[in-house]
Amino acid sequence: MSGWVKIAGLGPGADDLVTPEVQVALADATDVVGYIPYVARVAERPGLTLHPSDNRVEIDRSRHALEMAAEGRRVVVVSSGDPGVFAMAAAVFEAVEAGPVDWRNLQIEVLPGITAMLAAAARAGAPLGHDFCAINLSDNLKPWALIEKRLRLAAEADFAMAFYNPRSKSRPEGFVRTLEILNEACGDSRPVIFARAVSTPQEEIRVVPLPDCTPEMADMRTMVLVGSSTTRIIERDGAPIVYTPRSAP
Amino acid sequence: MSGWVKIAGLGPGADDLVTPEVQVALADATDVVGYIPYVARVAERPGLTLHPSDNRVEIDRSRHALEMAAEGRRVVVVSSGDPGVFAMAAAVFEAVEAGPVDWRNLQIEVLPGITAMLAAAARAGAPLGHDFCAINLSDNLKPWALIEKRLRLAAEADFAMAFYNPRSKSRPEGFVRTLEILNEACGDSRPVIFARAVSTPQEEIRVVPLPDCTPEMADMRTMVLVGSSTTRIIERDGAPIVYTPRSAP
Numbered sequence: 001m002s003g004w005v006k007i008a009g010l011g012p013g014a015d016d017l018v019t020p021e022v023q024v025a026l027a028d029a030t031d032v033v034g035y036i037p038y039v040a041r042v043a044e045r046p047g048l049t050l051h052p053s054d055n056r057v058e059i060d061r062s063r064h065a066l067e068m069a070a071e072g073r074r075v076v077v078v079s080s081g082d083p084g085v086f087a088m089a090a091a092v093f094e095a096v097e098a099g100p101v102d103w104r105n106l107q108i109e110v111l112p113g114i115t116a117m118l119a120a121a122a123r124a125g126a127p128l129g130h131d132f133c134a135i136n137l138s139d140n141l142k143p144w145a146l147i148e149k150r151l152r153l154a155a156e157a158d159f160a161m162a163f164y165n166p167r168s169k170s171r172p173e174g175f176v177r178t179l180e181i182l183n184e185a186c187g188d189s190r191p192v193i194f195a196r197a198v199s200t201p202q203e204e205i206r207v208v209p210l211p212d213c214t215p216e217m218a219d220m221r222t223m224v225l226v227g228s229s230t231t232r233i234i235e236r237d238g239a240p241i242v243y244t245p246r247s248a249p
Numbered sequence: 250m251s252g253w254v255k256i257a258g259l260g261p262g263a264d265d266l267v268t269p270e271v272q273v274a275l276a277d278a279t280d281v282v283g284y285i286p287y288v289a290r291v292a293e294r295p296g297l298t299l300h301p302s303d304n305r306v307e308i309d310r311s312r313h314a315l316e317m318a319a320e321g322r323r324v325v326v327v328s329s330g331d332p333g334v335f336a337m338a339a340a341v342f343e344a345v346e347a348g349p350v351d352w353r354n355l356q357i358e359v360l361p362g363i364t365a366m367l368a369a370a371a372r373a374g375a376p377l378g379h380d381f382c383a384i385n386l387s388d389n390l391k392p393w394a395l396i397e398k399r400l401r402l403a404a405e406a407d408f409a410m411a412f413y414n415p416r417s418k419s420r421p422e423g424f425v426r427t428l429e430i431l432n433e434a435c436g437d438s439r440p441v442i443f444a445r446a447v448s449t450p451q452e453e454i455r456v457v458p459l460p461d462c463t464p465e466m467a468d469m470r471t472m473v474l475v476g477s478s479t480t481r482i483i484e485r486d487g488a489p490i491v492y493t494p495r496s497a498p
Binding site (some may be wrong): 241 | 263264265266268332335340341344346351355360363378380383385392395399402403414483485486494496497
């Protein structure tokens with residue numbers, strides 16, 4: 001029996017945002033590997049071995065998955081959101097490229113999922129309804145200068161922006177700087193959405209004008225979405241609707 | 250009984266990429282509105298009225314959905330992919346903003362879906378595994394000069410890029426120009442992915458070095474993904490894997 005690796009996106013948290021394709025892969029798997037809180041979302045059953053591992057060991061985890069598949073096991077690598085967006089798919093392919101040539105001909109599939117920015121956008125309205133960009137604000141794997149350059153160019157291009165990993169305890173200064181750059185480059189009161197733990201019981205959505213944003217509004221469970229210059233707010237009873245019209249002047 | 254509007258993403262085409270959340274909404278609906286080919290993906294059943302409409306009548310369709318919800322009906326507005334990405338959610342909110350004040354307090358929800366760029370990326374590997382942008386190449390609703398500006402800035406920011414609506418019969422020249430700009434601005438042989446009709450029986454994926462791309466490789470059913478300067482190809486038997494590493498120099 002030939003093994004495989006499926007790199008699957010579990011979506012942002014709610015079970016009803018997991019695609020049937022991913023559910024079938026999990027039902028067929030012999031092994032599930034991934035970061036502890038994501039593996040915890042997979043139900044245990046006879047015949048399935050769960051391999052939770054810590055954060056920042058993405059390449060070790062990927063190698064482990066590939067080794068097991070080479071031995072004939074059916075391995076699901078779980079990510080939250082979509083595995084192709086700041087998640088496990090790139091890590092697995094990095095391991096494939098650096099690994100034994102045989103790994104290249106393993107059956108490896110990526111199963112897409114609902115990525116956090118789209119779940120967050122849906123809750124707020126349609127802030128990404130026009131051209132936009134997605135930037136990982138963590139400088140663990142890239143120089144901060146590159147992030148800063150991208151922020152400035154994204155503002156100049158008038159993209160709406162989605163920020164993954166906006167702020168962690170170990171690097172609180174990056175998001176401080178991000179807000180400074182955005183205020184300088186945008187110079188307006190466009191809406192910023194702080195969407196925390198979307199689709200989970202801890203979900204919290206705040207809409208804040210850019211000049212009023214403060215760093216502690218974000219943590220590692222928060223997606224930050226920044227409107228473009230054309231993004232609009234519809235006030236109503238309860239939470240406002242934030243959307244970016246389809247047309248631009 | 251109070252009505253609602255749910256703006257739902259059907260994903261790129263395959264049934265197993267439709268979330269359970271969207272399936273439940275369709276099962277609860279009294280009415281489904283949307284562009285003809287998307288409404289055709291919804292199974293008929295007693296108690297459900299399908300309202301297919303033609304392309305380019307997004308605001309009329311939105312008003313119709315909102316009017317029905319105001320009358321107490323349960324209306325699903327269907328989009329392919331994700332409704333918040335170059336799809337119906339922004340159109341519905343445009344109609345809400347321009348419409349009677351009462352519409353603002355209707356129950357309106359956006360149900361996210363698997364957007365085309367992420368389904369296409371999954372098929373190719375992980376080309377959007379690092380910072381990226383999404384640009385609608387249609388100039389129906391924005392000036393071509395703005396598209397051109399965004400392309401140049403996106404290349405300068407070294408984003409991977411995802412292009413929606415790259416080319417139609419009525420505006421074939423835009424994608425010709427896009428390729429010229431990219432060749433000029435990127436000046437390398439980064440991989441470009443042409444992903445047509447992803448997850449349908451007509452699916453076709455091609456990976457082509459940027460200088461070898463020609464306009465007719467894309468049509469309106471094609472997602473075009475352009476790598477960043479760091480995007481890599483893993484050659485193997487069959488289709489190559491295209492991925493963008495998580496780290497950048």
